Amino acid sequence: xxxxxxxxxxxxxxxxxxxxxxxxxxxxxxxxxxxxxxxxxxxxxxxxxxxxxxxxxxxxxxxxxxxxxxxxxxxxxxxxxxxxxxxxxxxxxxxxxxxxxxxxxxxxxxxxxxxxxxxxxxxxxxxxxxxxxxxxxxxxxxxxxxxxxxxxxxxxxxxxxxxxxxxxxxxxxxxxxxxxxxxxxxxxxxxxxxxxxxxxxxxxxxxxxxxxxxxxxxxxxxxxxxxxxxxxxxxxxxxxxxxxxxxxxxxxxxxxxxxxxxxxxxxxxxxxxxxxxxxxxxxxxxxxxxxxxxxxxxxxxxxxxxxxxxxxxxxxxxxxxxxxxxxxxxxxxxxxxxxxxxxxxxxxxxxxxxxxxxxxxxxxxxxxxxxxxxxxxxxxxxxxxxxxxxxxxxxxxxx
Numbered sequence: 001x002x003x004x005x006x007x008x009x010x011x012x013x014x015x016x017x018x019x020x021x022x023x024x025x026x027x028x029x030x031x032x033x034x035x036x037x038x039x040x041x042x043x044x045x046x047x048x049x050x051x052x053x054x055x056x057x058x059x060x061x062x063x064x065x066x067x068x069x070x071x072x073x074x075x076x077x078x079x080x081x082x083x084x085x086x087x088x089x090x091x092x093x094x095x096x097x098x099x100x101x102x103x104x105x106x107x108x109x110x111x112x113x114x115x116x117x118x119x120x121x122x123x124x125x126x127x128x129x130x131x132x133x134x135x136x137x138x139x140x141x142x143x144x145x146x147x148x149x150x151x152x153x154x155x156x157x158x159x160x161x162x163x164x165x166x167x168x169x170x171x172x173x174x175x176x177x178x179x180x181x182x183x184x185x186x187x188x189x190x191x192x193x194x195x196x197x198x199x200x201x202x203x204x205x206x207x208x209x210x211x212x213x214x215x216x217x218x219x220x221x222x223x224x225x226x227x228x229x230x231x232x233x234x235x236x237x238x239x240x241x242x243x244x245x246x247x248x249x250x251x252x253x254x255x256x257x258x259x260x261x262x263x264x265x266x267x268x269x270x271x272x273x274x275x276x277x278x279x280x281x282x283x284x285x286x287x288x289x290x291x292x293x294x295x296x297x298x299x300x301x302x303x304x305x306x307x308x309x310x311x312x313x314x315x316x317x318x319x320x321x322x323x324x325x326x327x328x329x330x331x332x333x334x335x336x337x338x339x340x341x342x343x344x345x346x347x348x349x350x351x352x353x354x355x356x357x358x359x360x361x362x363x364x365x366x367x368x369x370x371x372x373x374x375x376x377x378x379x380x381x382x383x384x385x386x387x388x389x390x391x392x393x394x395x396x397x398x399x
Contacts, residue, residue: 040117041065044109047124053157054131054211055097058107058124062089067113075107077209099128100211132159136187137205137213143359146225146284146395148191149201150359151180158183159207165191166202166215174202190285190356196224225284228393230254232278236366239317242271242386251275256289256352256390263388264300265371269381272370280311282363283325283395287352290330291387296341296349297332297375300385304329304372307357309364322368325361330375338375352392363398 042063050057062068068089076082077098087094096107104127111119132155140163142151155161165178180189191201200219206212230252242265250261252275265271290301307325314320330353334342369388377384 036115038115038117039113041068041111041113041119043119043122044071044111045122047109047122049124049126051127051129052095053129053135054099054133054159054207055095056099056107056126056128057093057095058109058126059093060109060122062092063111063119065111065113067115068111069114070112072110072112073107074110075105077105077211081209096126098209098211100131100133100207100209102128102130131207131211132157132161133205133207133211133213136161137216140203140205140213140216142201142203142216142218142220144220144223145190145359146192146223148178148194148222149203149220150190151188151203153187153205155182155185155187158185161187162206163187163189164204164206166204167194168200168202192225192285194222196222223284224396225394226396228277228281228395228397229279230392234276234278236274236276236313238274238313238315241273241317242371243267244273248273248275251388251391254390256292256350258291258293258389262390263369263371263386265384265386267383269377269379269384269386270370270372271384271386272368274313274366274368277365277367277393280363280365280398281393281395282398283309283357283361283393284359285354285356285395286391286393287354288388288392289352289390290349291389292346292349294341296345297330298338299376300374300387301376302330302371302373302386302388303375304379306370306372308368308370309361310366310368311364313366313368323362323364325357325364326355328355352390357395 042065044060044062046061048059058073070086070088071094072084072086073094073096074084075096083098085094085096099105104125107124107126108121110121136153136155139154142149151163160183163180166174167177169175178191198219198221202215202217204213204215233252235248245264246260246262251263253261255261263273306327308322309325310322312321333344333348336342371386373379374384374386
């Protein structure tokens, strides 16, 4: 009986403790973990800078304030066009970008605390190195090309640049004709679609901050370009060719839909196929289509391949007598993982993949497509799969 009485007392004490604990929760004051005040932090100090192409890295020391949140740099890249760059309190530097000259620019630096208070400004005068727009323009060149011009320039900073191509119309007015977007170290682009008549071109380079170079003006007569006549094409079977489950002549039947024509090869990579153009031609460019029934950029769709040309191919099927015209890679525009397709991915696959042939390539009568990999089969696969539906070529027939 006494034991039961002690047990009841313990239960009552336990329940009382729980009730007390719960009731005490109502008395807890929730405090904001961010102190709000009106006290400005101290300014940044020990400011130095390092000039970079079209930009500058600014180094500084943070003030000795416990609640610093970030440092902001405010500046103009040209009168009336302002920008700001922020850097967290974990860093002692920030990089200001977008400058189009090597002039001096003032950058105002402010330390900002968690209450949004700004310090007094610290102004540093920076001088960027020559911007990518100007260094790229210094290397810009263009020459006569098929149906237009072939332009090149260097972009050592790997900046996002645009080459803007203008032509003069019949009234002598400048009109925008084409644009080329690039961020690679070397830019190369073919402007197409013009008649073989004297044309005045103007090419300039600009960036996303609207910094623009001068314009390089030249009068050039484009080389005549025409689509090669597919009715003259024929298959050229040689020893060492790959196995093909489809009819190779379907590769030039003007049907890009998913029919049983073209190349469907299963076997060891690399795998190759040959055909006769019917006439000796200097190629300028080509377009090919793969399977685009939802399997774009996957499975057997060709990814890497070489184009070879010859006027006297070895009847034993070797590469003797063949010259490499170019190495090509199909790139998925969106960069999404396999199985995921953007609208641009699908549109490009349906429209066909465009590639240029070097202007230094000789005229040839025979072509060899040497497939190195597909999206589903890497190089040197022992049992790879490769698909190619249709090919169209442009250039100029030779006498």
